[in-house]
Amino acid sequence: MRSNLILTGGINHDFVDTAHAIADVLADAQFRSTVIDDLSEGFELLASTKFDLITLFALRWRMLDDDKYIPDRARWAYEISERDRHTLAKHVANGGGLLGLHTAAICFDTWPEWPELLGAAWVWRQTFHPPPAELLVRVVGDHALTRGLKDFLVVDELYHNLWSSPTSIPLLFADSAEDGSKQQIAFASATSTGRVVYNALGHDRDSVTTEGHARFLQRAANWCTLT
Template sequence: MNRAIRNLILTGGIGHPFADAAPALERILAGAGVVSTVTDDVEGGLEALEEGGFDLLTVYALRWRMLGSEKYAPHRERWAFSLSQAGRERLSRFVTGGGGLLGLHTALICFDDWPEWKDLLGGAWVWGRSAHPPRGPVTLAFTTGNHPLTAGLPSFTVTDEAYGDFDLAGDVEPLATVASEGGSAWPALWARDAGRGRVVADTLGHDRASLEHPVHRQILTRAALWACRRPL
């Protein structure tokens, strides 16, 4: 019998109910045998990651430098963030060395001064270009049913944010797209190799209600298992 998957969830940031949603994610993944440690201390979490014992790293956070708009000024002291060189190396070594990476929603926006993050995750937000309509009904439509993450699942509609106009790595083949009502469809789910590791990115997940949608729950648990090379 396979031992439990050990997962590190990096979380925290502004504009999203992470304090409510991250524990919900922990519970959802627990249903697939994933035991998670949740922290908003990104650097400390990555130090623990390097010490060993983890199979999966989940980035469900909004941690970037917060440059530009002064609307971020009240939040910079607490949440503005630039990943250290040591943190970058720890994260990269974990994934390319064979660990799993699950990047949810705002993971695309994280680590904005680290170009290699796009190469690991497969996509990255571009300030001044990337955007999303106001949170509302969005539809996730699968582009293939042949991948283990999507096989047998129906398209679904949920209240969330449809991220668009971001950069994608050249080898990304989307498994699903997302669009708001009347909006353009953008890649919303992909799975790929990164060195000896596996990566899944899912651009949905603004809040607990999105994570707990029955189909989205299945995507999340399958993503964790697939990224760790466990039977689905």
């Protein structure tokens, strides 16, 4: 089995429970996952242990973008260290896979290179999401990751107006109930060594275990770890 380190934790989501659901989904694709909800501890483990895949399913940043986060800052505000940036970037540079889910696009706001590495980013006062609702998620293009996958229904938050890297390849989109626009919600990118997928879905256990979404997650993990 391939090894997967799931880094998780943060506010407004049942991160640990959903992370274990992700681990179960990926176990069916022959991944053995370790779930850690302390990012510093997780990066320390990554620095000393080789993993085939890193899954970032977390909401950890400085929390300075809105006063509504003030009550949570003492416990949850986070700034990634230079050492941990290097550890994660080195993992990808050495051929490791990276799977970013949902709020991963908000993380690490003091790391300028993070959006490009992940392939997408939440942009404050531009990106937003309505409450969770049923979405018809459509496959776009003819990427090896999604080839043969069917469109699927899932109840989740639809992120609107994400920034995406010019080098990222769109994989999935859903139509906005707000204005009818097509919102791209998953992207793949590959360097000369490592592979990265960002998927904006994944609000909770019900989302990641929905059949079509689970199948996409399995395909994404497999693609990220192809060598």
